[in-house]
Structure formats: structure tokens, C-alpha cells
Amino acid sequence: EEEERGRAGRKKQSSILGASFNFTNSIIGAGIIGIPAAIRLAGFVPGVILLVLVAVITDYTVLLLIKNGIISNKFSYQEMITEAFGRPGFWVLTITQLLFPFLVSKHSST
Numbered sequence: 001e002e003e004e005r006g007r008a009g010r011k012k013q014s015s016i017l018g019a020s021f022n023f024t025n026s027i028i029g030a031g032i033i034g035i036p037a038a039i040r041l042a043g044f045v046p047g048v049i050l051l052v053l054v055a056v057i058t059d060y061t062v063l064l065l066i067k068n069g070i071i072s073n074k075f076s077y078q079e080m081i082t083e084a085f086g087r088p089g090f091w092v093l094t095i096t097q098l099l100f101p102f103l104v105s106k107h108s109s110t
Contacts, residue, residue: 013075 014022039047065077074080082090 035051039051041047042050065080068080069075072080072083074083078090078093081093085092
């Protein structure tokens with residue numbers, strides 16, 4: 001905890017550039033693995049249409065998350081969930097995030 005605080009006693013935060021690289025890395029990392037298989041299964045034209053649709057929905061939800069963070073003055077996803085749903089919501093989120101990689105890998109290997 002102490003190492004995470006800057007000189008002014010506030011928690012260190014990622015820069016806009018660092019956060020952008022982290023976000024882009026997450027998106028590209030998942031896309032590199034999933035998009036070719038999804039397009040192969042859906043077909044080229046439907047796959048591209050679905051890709052564009054998911055991109056638009058993702059953009060909209062990211063904007064909603066940013067606005068929510070500004071309104072609630074919470075700047076992590078966990079803090080926003082706790083603000084909206086209390087401790088039970090935080091624990092549902094934590095368990096879901098823990099199980100997600102296992103559930104996805106089990107489903108994608110079949």
C-alpha cells in the first residue's frame with residue numbers, strides 16, 4: 001500500500017498513455033486469438049458484420065464506464081461495482097473475474 005502512494009500521499013495512477021496501452025493490449029490480445037475462429041465459424045460477411053457490431057457496442061459501454069467513473073468519482077471497475085451494488089456486488093464481480101478464464105478456456109477447447 002505504501003509503495004503505491006506518491007509524494008503527495010495519493011495513490012499512484014497510471015498515465016493516460018499507460019492506461020491506453022494496457023487497454024489496447026487487452027483488446028488485441030483477445031482479438032488475435034478469437035477473431036479468426038469466430039469469422040471462420042460465422043462466415044466472412046456475417047463475421048465482419050458481427051465484428052463491427054461488437055466494436056460499436058464495446059465503444060458505447062466504455063463511454064458509459066468513463067461517465068459512470070466521473071459521476072461517482074470512482075476510477076476502478078471494482079470501486080464502481082461496489083458503489084452501485086455494495087459488497088455483494090463486489091464479491092460477485094470478483095468471483096466472476098476469477099472463473100471467467102477457466103470457463104472460456106473450457107468452452108473454447110470443445
